[in-house]
Amino acid sequence: MTNMPLFTPVTIGKRTAVNRMVINAMECNDADEKGNPTPKTYGRYEKLFQGSAGVIFLEAISVGYESRARKNQLSVLPHNKDALKSFVSALKKVNPEPLFIWQLTHSGELSQPDFSRRVCVKPLPGYEGDVLTESEVEEIIDRFAQGAKIAYDSGADGVDIKLCHGYLGTQILRPYNDREWKYGGSWDKRSRFAYDLYDRVREAVPDPDFLIGSKVTLWEGIPGGQGTAGPDTAVMDLTEPLDLVRGLEEHGAHFIMVSAGNPNLTVALAHPDRRIPEYAYLHHLFQQATRKVLKPETVVIGSAYSIFRDGNNNFPAAEKENKTLLYWANKNIREGLTDLIAIGRQSFADPLCPAKLRDGKAEEVSWCTLCDLCMELLVRQKHAGCVVYNREYAHILAESRKNEGNIEFKPV
Numbered sequence: 001m002t003n004m005p006l007f008t009p010v011t012i013g014k015r016t017a018v019n020r021m022v023i024n025a026m027e028c029n030d031a032d033e034k035g036n037p038t039p040k041t042y043g044r045y046e047k048l049f050q051g052s053a054g055v056i057f058l059e060a061i062s063v064g065y066e067s068r069a070r071k072n073q074l075s076v077l078p079h080n081k082d083a084l085k086s087f088v089s090a091l092k093k094v095n096p097e098p099l100f101i102w103q104l105t106h107s108g109e110l111s112q113p114d115f116s117r118r119v120c121v122k123p124l125p126g127y128e129g130d131v132l133t134e135s136e137v138e139e140i141i142d143r144f145a146q147g148a149k150i151a152y153d154s155g156a157d158g159v160d161i162k163l164c165h166g167y168l169g170t171q172i173l174r175p176y177n178d179r180e181w182k183y184g185g186s187w188d189k190r191s192r193f194a195y196d197l198y199d200r201v202r203e204a205v206p207d208p209d210f211l212i213g214s215k216v217t218l219w220e221g222i223p224g225g226q227g228t229a230g231p232d233t234a235v236m237d238l239t240e241p242l243d244l245v246r247g248l249e250e251h252g253a254h255f256i257m258v259s260a261g262n263p264n265l266t267v268a269l270a271h272p273d274r275r276i277p278e279y280a281y282l283h284h285l286f287q288q289a290t291r292k293v294l295k296p297e298t299v300v301i302g303s304a305y306s307i308f309r310d311g312n313n314n315f316p317a318a319e320k321e322n323k324t325l326l327y328w329a330n331k332n333i334r335e336g337l338t339d340l341i342a343i344g345r346q347s348f349a350d351p352l353c354p355a356k357l358r359d360g361k362a363e364e365v366s367w368c369t370l371c372d373l374c375m376e377l378l379v380r381q382k383h384a385g386c387v388v389y390n391r392e393y394a395h396i397l398a399e400s401r402k403n404e405g406n407i408e409f410k411p412v
């Protein structure tokens, strides 16, 4: 066993995570046509549960099916109840320890029009869709509350109300949403959606043991994006995101997962890669800023740690041992920038990574190469997973490139 801060327990709400390593939400687009988990979904999560992270986030699961980003996305609707319950029960048998938190989402303007209804709050160039009415947004809020109740009844430990990465939560929160309506214009009106969501979710699941929180983009990196100073400037201004996380805390958030960017528009910011690894340092700043404004009992989860690997990376001016994932995770936790750290792509590359690091077997970890070929699979609407360490996904990608040719997304 190790004495690293990363592998010490932490209290989240009334629950305990056995360590501070978190599996980030990672969509894999491998549900069946009803939005239920398939044997492939089971296989992925069983491995993650064997990996012994303190917290495992379920990938973005859609609160509605008519508007969704992935063709084979999981959904959390009444007809999914039994399948989701069996899913949780199977995973808890593999390992009862990890807290299992579901990321509830609505994709809004990122819903794919080829197979679903694209909707928006204010048309963004390249992402136009049907403009949502107030009553449609209220219906969506009901769907989130329904999703949370299904998650609770299925045995999940909590929900992550997704407010990041350009999905509907972001679309409503961003200054670009300057349309004058119940959920747009002033910050009070734009943030009201998130607070209404929290209130409705808590009403649907009054159990105080059930965790609520959000993954939040602090700066989206587009004009008028989340964390900018106005509807037509890209200048970073954290006033609103920091006010938001404080407001979420007041409305019952137990955790905030800090993120940045929008994988459709500013991918290197959302998933720091070899082109601009320094974006990972910006994530540290966002984690620290969030940590500073919250009460000690509201935990902060930092994301975007895959880039650090085993120190074999492009970060300049540091010895190899001072630029590893373990180095930055332990340092940032020790120095109070964040309470837990999450891995996204690294969990694809090696789902057993947390257990290996805990057991002092870092040399056995298959480190993510940051090639973003898994992202290319997702953009191609294929089953997503690690192309480098799993032949099955390498084959899917090769076939798709052969049959469908090049696409706009350029991996690293």
Ligand SMILES: Cc1cc2nc3c(=O)[nH]c(=O)nc-3n(C[C@H](O)[C@H](O)[C@H](O)COP(=O)(O)O)c2cc1C
Binding pocket: 024, 025, 026, 027, 028, 059, 060, 103, 164, 165, 215, 259, 270, 271, 272, 303, 304, 305, 306, 307, 342, 343, 344, 345, 346, 374, 375, 378, 384
């Ligand atoms: C294939 C793929 C799927 C993803 N799916 C989700 C998702 O469902 N929800 C989410 O919030 N972020 C998603 N992300 C972003 C990751 O959770 C994470 O924020 C990002 O990859 C940065 O972390 P990392 O550097 O550890 O990979 C996805 C990223 C990739 C590459």
Ligand code: SF4
Binding pocket: 345, 346, 348, 349, 367, 368, 369, 370, 371, 372, 373, 374, 375, 385, 386, 387, 388, 389
């Ligand atoms: S495909 Fe590349 S970026 Fe994705 S998990 Fe595997 S090594 Fe990492």
